[in-house]
Amino acid sequence: MVARAQDRSYRSLSGLERTASTSRVLNLAAVASQNAGDPEYESAPFFKATSLNGAVIIKHRLRADEQYIFDQSKRISTKVIIPFERTDLGLGGRSLFVGQRGWQDLLYQLRGSQEDEARDIALLEALDELPSLDPFLLREHLKRRDFKIANCYFAISAADLERMQRFVSGEISKLVDLAYGGGKGGSPNANISKLVSLLLSGQDDARLEPLRLTLGLEGENFREGIFSWKGFLYYKWVLNSLWPELRQVIAELSEIKVVGPRDYEMLNQVKDVGARVNQAILGQVRKVRASLQVYDDAFGELTQAGNPMAFRNFLLKSPEMFITLGERTGMVSHIASFWRYRFPKGRPLRVELDELFDILQDFHQGLGEDDDHKAKTPGEAPEGELLDPASSEAIGRAVV
Known part of the structure; x- marks a missing residue:
């Protein structure tokens, strides 16, 4: 109830x-x-x-x-x-x-x-x-x-779908050479476009047979593997788009101002929970990136080393991995979308203390910080990511 x-x-x-x-x-x-x-x-x-x-x-x-x-x-x-x-x-x-x-x-x-x-x-x-x-x-x-x-x-815009298709095209272009013989029987771009359309259609199609033979998969294993592969590609695309939004959330948390009555005991709790939220966000994104790296390594074995078995084995394991990947990506995606809903761009970053505490508590519980807190050392950003130098402490300073 x-x-x-x-x-x-x-x-x-x-x-x-x-x-x-x-x-x-x-x-x-x-x-x-x-x-x-x-x-x-x-x-x-x-x-x-x-x-x-x-x-x-x-x-x-x-x-x-x-x-x-x-x-x-x-x-x-x-x-x-x-x-x-x-x-x-x-x-x-x-x-x-x-x-x-x-x-x-x-x-x-x-x-x-x-x-x-x-x-x-x-x-x-x-x-x-x-x-x-x-x-x-x-x-x-x-x-x-x-x-x-x-x-x-299904509120995915035509523009987002087009960007997703372009991203997938870039990801799988090398696979076309293996499964469809590169430009044989048509231009490489036409073959890439054809494969992307087939992968994203959600329908069984006999034209995917060369891909199935390349990977050596049968029946339900092929269908489940292809769906989970699409999931990995989707979450990789999402993460590329999500990082700038998360960085804005972290930056705005350092700028937000508390209005109204202040309870200093709750203020200290907000600082503590906020710092934990920040570390949990970074920890979850590291784990998402680690899962995506498993995919990248297996796909590299297929397209660069010509070893389909590595990617085949990945696809057989991918349905289970896809569930965890989706949970973790969903956690951080929710934070970015909810924060922007609550604090639209261009509006004053002002909030009452009890509401800020509730928001951070919701983020903290949703991120599963208690289960996943053993991330890397505090303040260490994911490899290759350019966060603000002081971002690991930003949330802790949010309401000072």
Whole structure:
């Protein structure tokens, strides 16, 4: 249950009312508000049950006191919040976790209809398979599961998709020589464009057969490996775009000013949590980069050394690695997107102390700092990254 009260859960739900989806949040209530009357939205809804189609779906990092409702331990779960009133999330709502004991019985009570129940359950289970709710991966994953859903639910712009395609083209150009014979039967650029389109289409296609033969994979192993490969390429592209945004967050945390009453004990707690958040951000990005380096090394073996076995072995392991990579990228992506939502560019960087404490606490818990705190030495930036020299202490100084 999400009740209206003066706590972080209420403020978080209420705050979603004006924001769109992020890597951690799929805000179907906002999609409903923005696309009411759109024929495609009306003909291909996300969920068939009206109540679910106005829900807020969250990738939630489970706390210790929430583990007991699951039969097996989990780090991340998919939380479904059905608002009491979708036009006013501040009124709260009812919630459940996908996979908790008895969750389908709870869902039956909340849906309000038996029509297409099996389809909505299967869709929720498909969402739970993903490490995050990044719109590109969400769209690709649900295509593979044969769900017909309107494009308005996947808020990736045409410009972003074009940049993603250019990035992937640059990444896989050397592979074309191996799998498609370079310029044989067409120009190299045409072959690269063809392979990129096939990889990003989300559909099985016989034209991928040369790639399958090059990698020596069969059936489901090939399909799962290709999807996870797309995930690695997507997260590599995301990280390249995300770093400038994270650097801005770190810089703005050093500039933010507290307004209103000050409690000096809470002020010290904010400094402590802020410093931990900073280190946890850097630690998570290091781990994302380490995972991407595993991919780069395996791909290099394929394209530079002509050794397909290394990349084949990577693809066989990649579905499991992809989940962890997605969780970690989603953690830092959420921080960048939420910070910019709360503090738009050009607006004064001012906040009350208790709200800043809540924001940093949310970041701290979402980053999993307690699990992943043993990163490199404090203040050490990821290799190759040009952070401000004092960035490791920036958050700790935020409110002085």
